[in-house]
């Protein structure tokens with residue numbers, strides 16, 4: 001049974017620890033994801049955390065809170081955070097709220 | 112008759128469909144509310160981007176009930192949707208929770224009373240951005256009602 005409409009997986013890469021999120025990010029799904037991502041951050045203390053948001057189909061302001069919370073935690077441990085390939089709905093949310101100016105966004109070309 | 116009833120005000124397009132839904136403020140019902148609204152509004156033939164805007168605005172209003180209106184209990188959230196023939200969607204989200212003492216303050220970008228949690232304080236800003244008009248009425252200790260209106264563009268199949 002699919003319990004959550006939001007899925008995420010972790011990949012260690014030379015650029016940093018990548019968290020690839022797909023599906024819907026709301027207050028409900030963000031709270032579970034937040035616990036797991038923070039556990040991994042504390043355990044591995046990566047210097048760079050990359051949130052890959054190319055497969056996010058829905059995101060409300062709880063997603064902004066999730067991003068800014070991880071941003072703060074990465075700074076706390078002396079690291080940094082960037083968003084990779086935000087999907088159109090994520091990008092719309094970021095530009096509408098001005099949060100696109102607050103976090104680093106990396107757009108890579110992919111087929 | 113209609114003209115008489117509406118007096119000098121511009122005549123509103125008639126309501127062609129409406130629904131009411133009461134559900135408990137469990138956070139898992141945030142996605143349920145979005146899906147229910149999406150299915151109901153589908154009859155007006157919204158574009159994908161209109162639908163996603165409306166779902167996002169609704170999600171903000173419903174989440175505020177879950178998080179703020181009923182902070183330490185499960186209360187009832189009422190969702191009402193009215194559709195007008197001209198493609199106007201009217202969403203009302205009502206709670207009987209703690210209420211908002213200063214609505215103007217609550218609407219300010221980045222304002223949140225949830226400093227301990229992880230809220231960005233952008234919920235009302237997002238609701239405003241994704242709708243044509245927003246109406247908030249609230250009484251401390253009694254509850255809050257948020258009404259969002261968005262007119263769909265383009266040709267309706269009706």
Ligand SMILES: Nc1ncnc2c1ncn2[C@@H]1O[C@H](COP(=O)(O)OP(=O)(O)OP(=O)(O)O)[C@@H](O)[C@H]1O
Pocket residue numbers: 061062065171175176179180181206208209210211217218222223224225229230231232233234235236255
């Ligand atoms: N239904 C409600 N009942 C009681 N208080 C509310 C309600 N909705 C909003 N508020 C109050 O208004 C403030 C601003 O709401 P808004 O949605 O803009 O931001 P937020 O919920 O704090 O953060 P975010 O939506 O970004 O997660 C809230 O912090 C809360 O104090």
Ligand SMILES: [Mg+2]
Pocket residue numbers: 061171174175233234235
């Ligand atoms: Mg909110």
